[in-house]
Amino acid sequence: MFTRYEGKAWEERFLPRLTSKQVKELPKDDALVILPVGAVEQHGPHLPVMTDTLIGEATLTAALEKLEAAAQVWLLPPVSYGKSNEHLGLPGTISLSAATLQGIILDIADSLHRSGFERLLLFNTHGGNVDLLNMVSREIRIRNGMTVFYLSPSSLGGAEGLIDAEELEYGIHGGDYETSLVLSIKPNWVQQQHAVREIPQMSGYDFLTMEGKVRFAWHMSDISTSGIAGDATVATADKGRIIMDCVTDTLAKALTELCTFKLRGGV
Template identity: 65%
Template sequence: MFERYTGEAWEARFLPRLTYQEIAALPKEDALVILPIGAIEQHGPHMPVMTDALIGEAVLTHALDQLDEEGNIWLLPPLAYGKSNEHLDFPGTISLSASTLQGLVTDIATSVAKAGFRRLVLFNTHGGNTDLLNVAARELRISTGLMVFFLSPSSLNAAHDLLSDEEKEYGIHAGDYETSLVMAIKPAWVHTDKLVREIPDLSGLHYLTLEGKTRFAWVMSDISSSGAMGDSTQATSAKGELILSRCATTLALALKELATFEISTVRSAPREEMSVRDA
């Protein structure tokens, strides 16, 4: 017996548990394939380097558990590694280069398209992957014809009323949000005796922000000495449970919308063209 890949979501939704004949027979018209992309990178003194990959798998597992049986939504093996070179000053970070990550995602997407699927979600749980994956998504739209989506659980607005204003602004890495989640997902993997509060000093700056529209390029050791950014001393497993369940509920609804989205319906005909056609 082997315990990984157990439970409803993995039994019912894990694409590579099927045979090639079963995959060939799947209706592709309304199918959605999900590629989770995480990171293996330092997450402060209190959290495992697998934090981002772990959060992605947990959120997806809970979301897929909430889908009804008809949903034609399929999970690929999660890609644990991401582009994490901003964390390489801390040991345990394993980073793919930008070109490697783009190459991996491109090769996987090309194979997904060749099997006849039409929709692919890049499900991302590491902020450092975001810019690259959005570039890759558009390149894939052009090269494969797939409808490609970018989705990140942190953008599902599941914690807006649970975090302080300071945390919403600066809690970008191993802060209250992520620490609460891992406390709920794998409590034994959090060192509660090493929680840390670290907030950058951006006082006196009117335009520059860490992740806003006017920004400076940084690596983590430029802006944090502990490797964390935010206040994990506020984290609780109860908060993590709530964020996890809200993320899962919203994600399940979002995935259903993505699975039936048709990009061909987005463009509206110009008025002149319509009147010519109507005439």
């Protein structure tokens, strides 16, 4: 079970745990700083509103356990609130505006740059943040020359063969994937007796999709009455553990690669 502030991620790689002198003396040529960005928002009647931020913290905690000791990877406290205005009006949702979230990330990046860091990973676990983080990554690059990466752990796979094709396509919020993960991370935070199945009615379209091909703007109430998009009723902790293990294996390897990547002109 995930416990915050325990393990190598927090004892050995949590940047704010260091003194100012220690931060100054860190080797920075191959250093990567990770900024987790999540959300506090409704996830239906069965999952905590902390779901996205919780998944991000737990994933990084497990992945950093798998890193080689020599890797210069440093973790920042998460930005726990995201751009969640698509869920406003549903209880428990706390949203930042796009301008506020962008400003926070830009200020953090500027501060890291002043401390001598040149690589930043925006580690995102909320779909509503994706477009903004793509944009702000380039803004940071132009603004102070840092090399900026962004990824969502769901893009690293791990659910193939465990979750059916319909759910992988349309289960984008509080469905099998997220519920299985939270069951494996903090089972006592899940009220599985209230889990529901509600799949957005998109299967009749050839081009319109929720997150690919031709996209459309939506508020949660446009696609769901329960606050869920997916099938939470089939989620299990076993599936969550398998997904987490696969994702964190891949993520640990990816972080090592990011530490040595350098942008030079026409790359």
